[in-house]
Amino acid sequence: MAPDVSVIGLGRIGLPLALSFADRGLRVLGVDKDPERLAAVRDGQMPFYEPGAQDALARVRAADTIAVTDRVAHAAQADCIVITLGTPSFSHVEIDIRDIRSALDDLLPHLRPGHTIALRSTIAPGTTEFVAGYLAKHRGFVIGEDVFVAHAPERIAAGRFFEEIGTLPCIVGGVGEASGERVGALFDVFGAPIVQTTPVQAELAKIWTNILRYATFALPNLLMMDCEQHGANVFSVIDLINRDYPRGGIAMPGLTAGTCLRKDFAFSEERSAAPGMLLAVSRVNESVPLFLVEGLKRRMGSLNGRKVAVLGLAFKGNTDDERDSLAHKLIRLLERELADVTVHDPRVATPTPPLEETVAGADAVVVAANHSEFCTDATLRRIGALAGGDALIVDPWNCFGAAQVFAYVSEHSALANGRAFIA
Numbered sequence: 101m102a103p104d105v106s107v108i109g110l111g112r113i114g115l116p117l118a119l120s121f122a123d124r125g126l127r128v129l130g131v132d133k134d135p136e137r138l139a140a141v142r143d144g145q146m147p148f149y150e151p152g153a154q155d156a157l158a159r160v161r162a163a164d165t166i167a168v169t170d171r172v173a174h175a176a177q178a179d180c181i182v183i184t185l186g187t188p189s190f191s192h193v194e195i196d197i198r199d200i201r202s203a204l205d206d207l208l209p210h211l212r213p214g215h216t217i218a219l220r221s222t223i224a225p226g227t228t229e230f231v232a233g234y235l236a237k238h239r240g241f242v243i244g245e246d247v248f249v250a251h252a253p254e255r256i257a258a259g260r261f262f263e264e265i266g267t268l269p270c271i272v273g274g275v276g277e278a279s280g281e282r283v284g285a286l287f288d289v290f291g292a293p294i295v296q297t298t299p300v301q302a303e304l305a306k307i308w309t310n311i312l313r314y315a316t317f318a319l320p321n322l323l324m325m326d327c328e329q330h331g332a333n334v335f336s337v338i339d340l341i342n343r344d345y346p347r348g349g350i351a352m353p354g355l356t357a358g359t360c361l362r363k364d365f366a367f368s369e370e371r372s373a374a375p376g377m378l379l380a381v382s383r384v385n386e387s388v389p390l391f392l393v394e395g396l397k398r399r400m401g402s403l404n405g406r407k408v409a410v411l412g413l414a415f416k417g418n419t420d421d422e423r424d425s426l427a428h429k430l431i432r433l434l435e436r437e438l439a440d441v442t443v444h445d446p447r448v449a450t451p452t453p454p455l456e457e458t459v460a461g462a463d464a465v466v467v468a469a470n471h472s473e474f475c476t477d478a479t480l481r482r483i484g485a486l487a488g489g490d491a492l493i494v495d496p497w498n499c500f501g502a503a504q505v506f507a508y509v510s511e512h513s514a515l516a517n518g519r520a521f522i523a
C-alpha cells in the first residue's frame with residue numbers, strides 16, 4: 101500500500117517527525133542517503149538521543165507504520181512529501197541549498213498532479229518560491245493547482261520534540277491558498293494550532309525566531325565580558341537587572357552556538373538592510389571561548405603544560421548533539437596555548453575518558469556544556485577531591501550555583517556551605 105507521507109532526510113528533525121506521523125497512524129516512508137541511519141531505524145535503535153523517540157520507534161515498528169529507503173524517487177509514492185534536509189550556510193553569508201536541489205532533481209521525473217511538498221527545513225527568504233518556480237519551470241506544473249508547495253518551518257528545540265510537536269503553533273506559508281490548506285491538513289494530525297501565512301513570512305518568522313534567541317544570549321555574553329573588564333560579577337548584575345523588574349529580563353551567559361543558531365542569522369544577512377548588526381551578535385557569541393581562555397590566562401599565567409579539563413562537548417546541556425558546539429573551539433584555543441587538555445562528556449558519540457581521569461590533577465576545569473549530571477554537589481566534590489582546592493573552575497553557565505564565572509574550588513566549597521546545588 102502506498103505511504104501517506106514521505107519524509108526526506110531522517111536527521112535530528114526528520115526522524116522524530118517521521119516517527120510522530122507514524123505514531124498518529126499515518127503510513128510513513130522515511131528517506132535518507134545514509135545507510136547507517138536507515139539500518140538503525142530498521143533495527144529499531146535510535147541513532148541519536150531525543151527524549152521519547154526510542155519508545156516511539158518501538159511502537160511504530162510494532163504497528164508497521166514506518167518503512168525506510170535510500171531512494172528519494174520512492175518518496176513520490178506518497179501524496180505528501182515533507183523535506184527535512186539540512187540547510188547549512190556557506191561560510192560567506194549564503195544558504196547552502198544543495199541537498200534540497202538534489203532531492204528535487206531526484207523527485208522531478210516522479211512528480212504528478214496532486215502531490216504536496218512541505219519544506220520543513222529552515223530556509224532563506226524566497227526559497228519556497230524558488231522551489232515552486234523550479235517545479236513549474238522543469239515540469240510545467242501550475243503550483244497551487246496541480247502540485248502544492250508550502251513552507252512549514254520546524255521550530256521545536258532539540259530534546260523537546262515530542263513535547264512540542266503537539267503544542268507549538270505550526271506556521272504554514274503556502275504558494276497559493278490550496279497549498280497552505282493541504283500542508284495545514286497534513287500537520288493538523290498533531291493537534292497544534294495551524295497558522296496560515298505567506299511563504300516569505302513563514303521563512304522570516306522561523307529565521308527570526310532563531311535570531312531572537314541568538315541575540316538574546318549575546319547580550320548576557322557581552323555583559324559577562326564587560327563585567328570582567330570592570331571587575332564586576334555578571335551574575336550579580338543580572339540579578340540587579342532582573343529582580344522584581346516588570347519589563348522583561350536578561351538571559352544567562354553561556355556558550356551559545358549549535359547547528360541552528362550559528363547559521364540561521366546568515367540567511368537574513370544575505371540581503372540585510374543593516375549588514376553587520378547580526379554579524380556583531382555572532383562575533384560576541386563566537387568569542388566566548390576566547391574570553392574564557394583569556395580569563396584563565398589572567399588568573400593562571402601561561403597555560404603551557406597546565407592541565408585543563410573540559411566538561412562537555414555537546415553544544416548545550418542534556419543533548420548528545422556535538423554539531424557546531426563551541427566546546428570544540430574552546431579546546432582548539434586551549435591547545436594553541438599549549439595546555440594539556442582533557443575532555444569528558446558521557447552523552448556524545450565521541451568517546452571520552454571518565455570524569456575522574458579527566459579532572460584528576462587538573463589546574464583548571466571548564467564547564468563547556470551544562471549537562472544535569474555535571475551540575476551537582478557530588479561532581480564538584482569529586483573535582484575538589486581529585487584536582488584540589490587550588491583548581492580554577494570556569495563556569496559561565498553557573499552550573500555549580502556559585503554565581504562566579506571564574507572561582508577556585510576552595511571558593512566554591514565556601515560558597516556551597518548551607519546552599520543547595522542545582523539537582
Ligand SMILES: NC(=O)c1ccc[n+]([C@@H]2O[C@H](COP(=O)([O-])OP(=O)(O)OC[C@H]3O[C@@H](n4cnc5c(N)ncnc54)[C@H](O)[C@@H]3O)[C@@H](O)[C@H]2O)c1
Binds near residue numbers: 112199220256359360
Ligand atoms: N536540529 C534542530 O534542532 C532543528 C530545529 C529546527 C529546525 N531545524 C532545521 O531542520 C533542518 C534539518 O536539520 P537536522 O538537524 O535534522 O539536520 P540533519 O543533518 O540531522 O539531517 C539531515 C539528514 O538528511 C540526510 N540527507 C542529506 N542529503 C540527502 C539526500 N540528498 N537524500 C536523502 N537524505 C539526505 C542526511 O543523511 C541527514 O540524515 C535544517 O534546515 C535545520 O536548520 C533543525
